[in-house]
Amino acid sequence: MWTTGTIIILTFFAAHWLGSVFSQTFFLHRYGAHRMFSMSKGWERFFYLVTYVTQGSSFLNPRGYAILHREHHAFIDTEQDPHSPVGYSNPMSMMLSTKARYDDYAYNRRSPEARFDGGYPSWPMLDRLGQSWTMRILWCVLYAGVYAAFADKWWLWLLLPIHFVMGPVHGAIVNWCGHRYGYANYNNGDQSRNSLFFDFVTFGELFQNNHHRFGMAPNFAVRWFEVDPGYLMIRLFKRLGIIEMPERVQKGRYPYRAPAQAAMPGAGVRPIV
Ligand SMILES: [Zn+2]
Numbered sequence: 273m274w275t276t277g278t279i280i281i282l283t284f285f286a287a288h289w290l291g292s293v294f295s296q297t298f299f300l301h302r303y304g305a306h307r308m309f310s311m312s313k314g315w316e317r318f319f320y321l322v323t324y325v326t327q328g329s330s331f332l333n334p335r336g337y338a339i340l341h342r343e344h345h346a347f348i349d350t351e352q353d354p355h356s357p358v359g360y361s362n363p364m365s366m367m368l369s370t371k372a373r374y375d376d377y378a379y380n381r382r383s384p385e386a387r388f389d390g391g392y393p394s395w396p397m398l399d400r401l402g403q404s405w406t407m408r409i410l411w412c413v414l415y416a417g418v419y420a421a422f423a424d425k426w427w428l429w430l431l432l433p434i435h436f437v438m439g440p441v442h443g444a445i446v447n448w449c450g451h452r453y454g455y456a457n458y459n460n461g462d463q464s465r466n467s468l469f470f471d472f473v474t475f476g477e478l479f480q481n482n483h484h485r486f487g488m489a490p491n492f493a494v495r496w497f498e499v500d501p502g503y504l505m506i507r508l509f510k511r512l513g514i515i516e517m518p519e520r521v522q523k524g525r526y527p528y529r530a531p532a533q534a535a536m537p538g539a540g541v542r543p544i545v
Pocket residue numbers: 344447450451464480484
């Protein structure tokens with residue numbers, strides 16, 4: 273069963289999954305969309321590059337991600353929400369409609385409401401590279417090459433298509449499951465749920481109920497038995513001096529605000545608890 277080839281492929285799959293999830297929750301979501309902490313231009317470029325490499329063929333650009341996500345917070349589980357499971361019978365139809373709206377923003381075809389715009393990291397050259405079809409296809413060829421070299425069981429090939437669309441797969445899991453399955457700590461007036469106690473699958477993103485209650489809180493876990501691995505990494509990066517985050521922001525439980533409403537996370541807003 274555990275031949276070298278199988279172990280290499282499963283490790284490759286796990287590394288790609290976790291790398292992509294890390295980029296999504298740390299860089300695109302908590303930094304790009306919410307600006308929960310700050311970092312130097314050099315580190316921003318470093319994590320932009322990490323996001324490109326870890327998402328590869330399914331690179332999500334920070335502008336498209338941030339605008340879509342801010343709309344999600346503002347219009348949660350209503351008809352204007354870009355990715356609520358309410359109104360869709362399966363994750364695929366939800367994601368196809370999300371993709372159309374994401375593309376409008378990612379490719380600058382449409383302008384968002386001013387309150388959802390700005391404040392996200394921008395690197396036009398890397399965006400062009402990440403969004404070029406030539407590069408997307410080359411990444412897919414690279415993934416297939418790893419499988420061709422090491423996959424020694426037929427069923428391992430079933431994992432290959434997931435590599436091609438890794439970013440959207442994580443989006444589908446979070447947006448579908450996080451607004452459908454699990455328990456709620458708070459009555460937010462929406463469908464958000466906490467789907468796992470220890471979210472090792474998406475590094476904290478599946479605490480949607482907590483996150484929609486305290487949209488600006490870096491820690492998505494609230495109760496003693498909840499563990500948010502994304503927040504543990506943020507704490508580590510802060511300790512190492514990679515990111516900056518005032519203590520009151522780190523500990524505070526602030527509600528969601530569109531970035532145009534305040535220059536800094538937590539500025540002028542009283543925590544809920
Ligand atoms: Zn949500």
